[in-house]
Amino acid sequence: MGININISYAGWDSGYDTCKLITNMMQNNNQSPLVFPSLAKERSKGLISEKELGIGREFSKERMLLEVKDKDDNYYDFMVGDYVVTQLETGGANYEVDKYNAPEELAKLLAGLTTLHPNATSITVDTLVTGLPIQHHRNHKEDMRKRFEGKFEARLNNHKGEKVTVTYEFKNVVVIPQAAGALLYYLNIAGSENVMNNKVAILDIGGRTTDGLAYNQGEIIKESPFSANVGMSNVFRTVSNQLNIDENKIREAVINGEDTIRYNQEEKVIKEIVNSACHDVSREIVNETRSEWRDFISVIDKILVVGGSGKILEPYLKEDFGKIEVELVDNPQEANVLGYVLRGQALKSKEEA
Structure with missing residues (x-):
């Protein structure tokens, strides 16, 4: 029998360096956000499979491996977070304004949720709050909302090494200016x-x-x-160009x-x-x-x-x-996502009033 998880509200921040995710349950228990490298890259098939080597491939924070079904109904096989670093891969970072449309961004979000709830076969988020840079907020907030609202699937290996399908649903997505999230957090310190x-x-x-x-x-x-x-x-690119070293390693x-x-x-x-x-x-x-x-x-x-x-x-x-x-x-790297979850809390309170 599957395990269904319902999350009332959550904050999500896919930054240039790290991804941050926090839910209402974590907030209520005074837990810090989940943080992992903001990297995702499609996996290529190696000459020797991990199965042949006898290496377990169960999903974990250190081994975020999942096949993501996006809205185009195609599956994309990704490595996410620390595993990209472990594999000494180049690339995997994305600084583009509309990066939210990339399957990699969806993979990061789904990987984060499954890391928090590794035994779940269904995860529903009532309200997901995230952000965009101020200059792009007005023109991109609606596209970003539509991109993440809805239902998705991912295939991954559970703790028994069995391939399972996990379903995800985001009922409501709210996109606010990033600096506003940080300010909300600061005002609550x-x-x-x-x-x-x-x-x-x-x-x-x-x-x-x-x-x-x-x-x-x-x-x-x-x-x-x-x-x-x-x-x-700008710093990463400058140092990378001067030393002729891959930007990911400099980063x-x-x-x-x-x-x-x-x-x-x-x-x-x-x-x-x-x-x-x-x-x-x-x-x-x-x-x-x-x-x-x-x-x-x-x-x-x-x-x-x-x-x-x-x-x-x-x-x-x-x-x-x-x-x-x-x-x-305090917590400058997590300030935005902590503000996002506070916004989610406020929306939930207003809904219940």
């Missing part, structure tokens, strides 16, 4: 209740874009939302804070090149921000920094913003 009495701004720095919002006395400054085409992918090393990388049987020092590239990206972000907020940035009390790149770029931003206070929000 103990001690930040009075922050909106001041002039506060937020920068959400991702892989390809940086989003900004500014508030004054709890009201959004209408001219403040902006999105700039600059993020950590992994930078995210892990490593000063060297082993490539072609040599240890290559990347610290100085990464430092220089981060300085360049920070200055570009600051210049874009000052330009967009030129009418009021002189009176901003504090800039909150979130996003997967926030932790890496914070020291550079503090230097480049000068006298403006820059604060790295």
Whole structure:
């Protein structure tokens, strides 16, 4: 008999570096979001199968292997997350605006849900909340909603090594601006209740874009939302081009804070090149921000920094913003998805009222 799981609401953030997923059940139990590398790649058939080697292929967080049936009724055989890294694969990352349409993005979401509920044969999510960069939110939110709403299937190996089919349904998908998710989270952190009495701004720095919002006395400054085409992918690409090393490997090393990388049987020092590239990206972000907020940035009390790149770029931003206070929000990498689940909670409460 199959196990059916019903999730009231969930937050999903497929970032440039990691995917983050949290459900109402995890929220109620004070659990942290599930986090795994934001990588998905179609699998090729090797000359020797894992079955022939006697290696188990049961699905797990370390071995996210699944065949995803998309809306075109085709099955796509994917490796997701840590397994892409384990297999020393290149590629697998996607920085495109409409990446949500790719089967890889669906594979990441379904893999995340099955990691949380490995024995389920049916998973239903009443409300899934996710986000888009500010500059693309208006034009893409409806397409993204339609892309993920509905029913899907995946074939994978259960804990007994048996091939099973898991069905998934997303009844309602809500897409909000990414920076708004981070702000929702920040406003719910103990001690930040009075922050909106001041002039506060937020920068959400991702892989390809940086989003900004500014508030004054709890009201959004209408001219403040902006999105700039600059993020950590600029750093990865610069270092990759200078050292002629695969961008995926550079990305992994930078995210892990490593000063060297082993490539072609040599240890290559990347610290100085990464430092220089981060300085360049920070200055570009600051210049874009000052330009967009030129009418009021002189009176901003504090800039909150979130996003997967926030932790890496914070020291550079503090230097480049000068006298403006820059604060790295707690859990910067998870701030958006924690805001998304709060939005889901609010929608559920409104529905029940």
